Amino acid sequence: MKNITLIRTMSNKVEDFLTAEEEQDIIEAIRVAELKTSGEIRVHIEKTAEGDATNRALEVFHFLKIDNTKLQNGVLIYVAVNDRNFVIYGDKGINDVVTSDFWDCTKDVMQLHFKSGNFKQGLIEGILKSGEQLAKYFPWEHGDSNELSNEISKG
Numbered sequence: 001m002k003n004i005t006l007i008r009t010m011s012n013k014v015e016d017f018l019t020a021e022e023e024q025d026i027i028e029a030i031r032v033a034e035l036k037t038s039g040e041i042r043v044h045i046e047k048t049a050e051g052d053a054t055n056r057a058l059e060v061f062h063f064l065k066i067d068n069t070k071l072q073n074g075v076l077i078y079v080a081v082n083d084r085n086f087v088i089y090g091d092k093g094i095n096d097v098v099t100s101d102f103w104d105c106t107k108d109v110m111q112l113h114f115k116s117g118n119f120k121q122g123l124i125e126g127i128l129k130s131g132e133q134l135a136k137y138f139p140w141e142h143g144d145s146n147e148l149s150n151e152i153s154k155g
Helices: 020-033 053-063 104-115 119-137
Strands: 002-005 040-046 074-080 085-090
Touching: 020 040, 020 119, 040 053, 040 119, 053 074, 053 085, 074 119, 085 104, 104 119
Parallel strands: 040 074
Antiparallel strands: 002 085, 074 085
């Protein structure tokens, strides 16, 4: 789990954060990333965490039932637009087998794009990197099913 503050100012509205076309590109990135892993990746965007972003990400994680995957290998990429903050939150099954710096490369690639205001590319590359990372511990196997929606949720 990583809690990161975005440096560059984002739009103040969730609706303006990504266009409909950008959202479709992100959903496609989730689909592609999940072809390599049994892990599940979700993206949630909302105006503000109204407090600690990590705590809010955990609430959203449970609300979206990301913690209900068979192998406990779900990941939430949570973005609080007005707070200029994002969190990568992995489930227990992931955290039980990976090192504490597991999400650093994902965070770094996302933060690099976010700092320059390229939020779509930051999310896409973060999602694809998450899929690569998860595949090391949770490779896709014949019969794996998509347990969670790939749609972006908004709060």
